[in-house]
Amino acid sequence: MYVAQDWQDYEVIDTGGGEKLERWGDVILRRPDPQIIWPIEQEDGQWRSVHGHYHRSSSGGGQWDMKKQLPDRWTISYDQLKFHIRPTNFKHTGLFPEQAANWRWMMDKIAAAGRPISVLNLFAYTGGATVAAASAGAQVVHVDAAKGMVQWAKENAALSGLADRPIRYITDDVFKFVQREERRGNKYDAIIMDPPSYGRGPSGETWKLEQSLYPFLESCMNIVSDNPLFMLINSYTTGISPTVLNNMLTMTMKPKYGGTISAGEIGLPITRTGMNLPCGILGRWES
DSSP states (O other), X not given: OEEOOOOSSEEEEEEETTEEEEEETTEEEEEEOTTOXXXXXXXXXXXXXXXXXXXXXXXXXXXXXXXXXXXXXXXXXXXXXXXXXXXXXXXXXXXXXXXXXXXXXXXXXXXXXXXXXXXXXESOTTOHHHHHHHHTTOEEEEEESOHHHHHHHHHHHHXXXXXXXXXXXXXXXXXXXXXXXXXXXXXXXXXXXXXXSEEEOTTOOEEEHHHHHHHXXXXXXXXXXXXXXXXXXEEOOTTOXXXXXXXXXXXXXXXXXXXXXXXXXXXXXBTTTOOEEEEEEEEEEEO
């Protein structure tokens, strides 16, 4: 498991009963997590005195029960990177902190490359990987179908002191964008993708990971540079094994570029128990 262990402003305090107790800066939130199928060992005062508790609805979705006054948004830091945090209607906060394990890896790869690196971040959400790559000196193209998420990413970059860095923000269907980049002859030294299980593009295009991911990866092969640095695939889709990502990278990147492939779970440490919370999977190809 790749564990994001070096956070200061974020912490999984405890887990149990299908929920996790988290600290986001000075804010304590209680949110559901389907991986947590063990009971809470001790539901003490910290579990009960949270700022906000997200309750799932039996009919789908859910809502926040805010116990204490919160600002509309607040800021947390990871090293020199800064992010706006805001509880959304879908239980999320605008950041997946386990991805810090990938941020650290890609920052080290880019900084050690000794050459200009162009990065394409697809399904890029609020730009955690974008600001990480840009902070390490890369030129980044950030693509997401949701206009609000792209704006949030711009704000995170500015917050991190990266507003003047070479970052292009694109609101578009990622599949169509990649096909256009191929026609333009544009190439990238590193590609990051964090595809959803299901999704829709800005014009109603549909995405289903099990059917769409491999053809999409094949399409991305047409815009990989002659001297690539890395390819990173993240997935939060239930039932997809890290070996699946390993196999896909072995079938696409390995024959053409050689390199090294690694895959596994990605997770976060749980303070009270010393265990790790699994959060998703990743597959990495690196030169």
